[in-house]
Amino acid sequence: MEKxxxxxxxxxxxxxxxKQAIKVLQAIAHRFQHxxxxxxxxxxxxxxxETGDPLPDETLEACRLSDAILFGAIGDPKYDNDPxxxxxxxxxxxxxxxxxxxxxxxxxxxxxxxxxxxxxxxxDRIRNTDLVVYRELTGGIYFGEKGRMDGGKRAFDxxxxxxxxxxxxxxxAFDAALRRKKKLTLVDKANVLETSRLWRETVQRVAQRxxxxxxxxxxxxxxxxxxxxxxxxxxxxxxxxMFGDIISDETSVITGxxxxxxxxxxxxxxxxxxxxxxxxxxxAGKDIANPVATILSAAMLLDSFELFDEANLVRSVxxxxxxxxxxxxxxxxxxxxxxSKMGDVISLLIExxxxxxxxxxxxxxxxxxxx
Ligand code: IPM
Ligand code: MG
Numbered sequence: 001m002e003k004x005x006x007x008x009x010x011x012x013x014x015x016x017x018x019k020q021a022i023k024v025l026q027a028i029a030h031r032f033q034h035x036x037x038x039x040x041x042x043x044x045x046x047x048x049x050e051t052g053d054p055l056p057d058e059t060l061e062a063c064r065l066s067d068a069i070l071f072g073a074i075g076d077p078k079y080d081n082d083p084x085x086x087x088x089x090x091x092x093x094x095x096x097x098x099x100x101x102x103x104x105x106x107x108x109x110x111x112x113x114x115x116x117x118x119x120x121x122x123x124d125r126i127r128n129t130d131l132v133v134y135r136e137l138t139g140g141i142y143f144g145e146k147g148r149m150d151g152g153k154r155a156f157d158x159x160x161x162x163x164x165x166x167x168x169x170x171x172x173a174f175d176a177a178l179r180r181k182k183k184l185t186l187v188d189k190a191n192v193l194e195t196s197r198l199w200r201e202t203v204q205r206v207a208q209r210x211x212x213x214x215x216x217x218x219x220x221x222x223x224x225x226x227x228x229x230x231x232x233x234x235x236x237x238x239x240x241x242m243f244g245d246i247i248s249d250e251t252s253v254i255t256g257x258x259x260x261x262x263x264x265x266x267x268x269x270x271x272x273x274x275x276x277x278x279x280x281x282x283x284a285g286k287d288i289a290n291p292v293a294t295i296l297s298a299a300m301l302l303d304s305f306e307l308f309d310e311a312n313l314v315r316s317v318x319x320x321x322x323x324x325x326x327x328x329x330x331x332x333x334x335x336x337x338x339x340s341k342m343g344d345v346i347s348l349l350i351e352x353x354x355x356x357x358x359x360x361x362x363x364x365x366x367x368x369x370x371x
Contacts, residue, residue, distance in 0.1 A: 002035040003305055006066035006270070008059065008096075010044040011089055012279025013289035013339075014072025020291035020343025021070060021298040027347035028302065028310045039066055043096070044089035044279075045076035054092030060099055063270055068301045069096075071274035072294065077281050098138050101268030104169045105135040105244065106176075106300075107261060107276055109231075109251045114323045118256030118331050121228065126254050131234040132180070133251065134173035135244025137265055139165045140195070142241045161195045161240065166202040172266075173238040174210040183235035185216045187223040187243055199240060220247070227251055248276055257330045259290025262297035264304065271304050273297040287338040290328040292318055295346060317349045 007022065009015040022038065029036050041059040048054050054074075063069050074093045079085050096102075111119075111129045119126055144158030177184040186203045188196035200217060207215045218226065220243045226233065227247060231254050239247060252258035258277045265272040275293030283289050295318060302311035326345055329336040337345070 001305065001307065002037070003067040004037045004039060004065065005301070006059075006063045006069045007038045007040045008043040008063075008069060009040070009046075009072040010074045010093075010279065011046055011076050012073050012281040012284045014044075014074070014279055016284070016287065016339050017275065017289050017291040017294040018070060018072040020339060020346075021294040023343040023347040024295050024314060024350065025070075025298050025302075027350035028307075028314065031313075031351055032307070032310055034307070034310075043071075043092045044074040045079065047092060048087055048089060052087070054087060054089050055095045055099075059092075060096065063096065063100060063272075066270055068304055069270055069272040070294075070298060070301060071272050073275065073277065073279035075279040075281070094142060096272070097265060098143065100270055100272070101138065102265035102272055103136060103138045103165065103267040104172050105133075105137040105263055105265045107133040107135060107244075107248045107251075107263045109133070109248075109254060109261060111255055112260075112319060112322050114325075115256045115260075115327075115331060119254055121231075121254060125229065126231055129231040129234075129254055130181075131231065131251065132176060132236055133244055133248045134169060134176065134236060134238045135248060136161075136165065136169050136240045137244075138241075138267070140241035159193070159195050161198055163198065163202050166199050167206060170203050170206040170238060173236050174206060174213055177213045177236040178210060181235035182212055183214045183216065184210075185218055185223070185234055185237050187218050187220050187237055187239040187247060189220050189243075190217070191219060195240070203238065223247060224250060228253065252276065257290055258293070259328065259330050260292050260296070262293050262295075262300055264297070264300040266304075271301075273301040273304075287340055288329050289339045290330050291339050291342050292322075292328075295343070313350060314346075317346050321345055321349065 009018040025036055039062045041062040043059055044054055047056055074089050076089055079088045109131050116123050139161050141157050141159040144160050146157045148155050188199045190196040190200045227250050252261045261276045263274055263276050274297055299311040299314040326337050
């Protein structure tokens with residue numbers, strides 16, 4: 001198979017983690033005889049520095065012409081600390097999502113048994129957690145009208161949703177629930193917000209077409225608590241843009257590190273695959289970031305090409321490596337390997353024969369000394 005992948009590494013640790021994901025994609029290409037062509041393009045603060053625009057036209061064009069987009073991270077403290085900045089790195093990602101119509105952001109949360117102790121939550125609370133967040137990505141408060149009034153002394157961000165915007169992601173989420181544990185939880189704030197009432201109304205209507213799916217409604221404040229208190233009660237969480245942003249960061253705590261969670265943004269044009277974490281500027285250039293979220297995002301990218309064996313191989317190798325205790329410092333500050341080493345180990349194992357467990361041990365212990 002030949003596919004073109006736009007690579008938007010972005011800011012902070014973005015370039016380092018994306019590099020590891022590309023190593024892994026190359027290992028897959030090698031083993032399964034595929035050809036991936038990478039089209040590297042600028043986005044975020046890196047793009048502002050070079051062109052003045054967080055999403056240059058060439059980048060958007062490269063994305064449109066590709067079969068998938070691999071995205072790193074976006075954000076730079078020099079903009080975070082300057083509330084008056086007119087151009088911000090994040091605008092690049094938001095515009096990209098909007099331009100490509102990527103209305104559904106899918107964020108699976110899976111627990112690795114070998115990492116249960118790394119979670120700050122108690123084992124009996126989190127055991128068997130396996131959920132996925134369907135976050136609406138191109139509407140709501142993120143994209144409503146915003147501005148200042150009264151000579152700058154009053155600010156507003158408008159939150160708006162249409163039935164159609166809710167219906168299309170709700171259908172995707174119900175489809176996912178049907179393929180999973182057949183439970184869907186709508187997270188909203190229908191006791192206060194009109195947009196949330198429209199979400200409930202629309203989801204209730206869609207639900208009639210999915211009688212096998214058990215639907216539950218939770219207010220977002222309660223959901224924030226439940227996700228930590230009893231995460232294993234959830235299957236598919238469906239929610240609007242900003243609630244999804246917040247709830248999905250929160251769910252990452254369950255797994256032990258936000259550096260483990262991948263995502264896929266899908267919709268009308270080329271799908272985009274990115275870790276859910278940010279640019280972690282303090283860690284940039286130090287080879288300490290966790291590349292697993294980006295590598296698992298690459299696995300989701302392979303799924304989108306219908307390369308399911310390849311995607312599952314990536315996931316099973318990641319799992320094996322983690323089970324062997326090979327993790328980056330976010331998961332074990334006392335015994336860890338570097339970001340680049342993690343990419344090396346995973347890609348090496350993909351290219352070798354995993355059926356033989358002793359070969360795996362030899363490879364891990366012999367060929368790749370820990371730092
Ligand atoms: C995410 C990020 C983005 C968002 C930022 C970088 C704009 O937090 O993808 O979760 O808020 O959507
Ligand atoms: Mg976020």
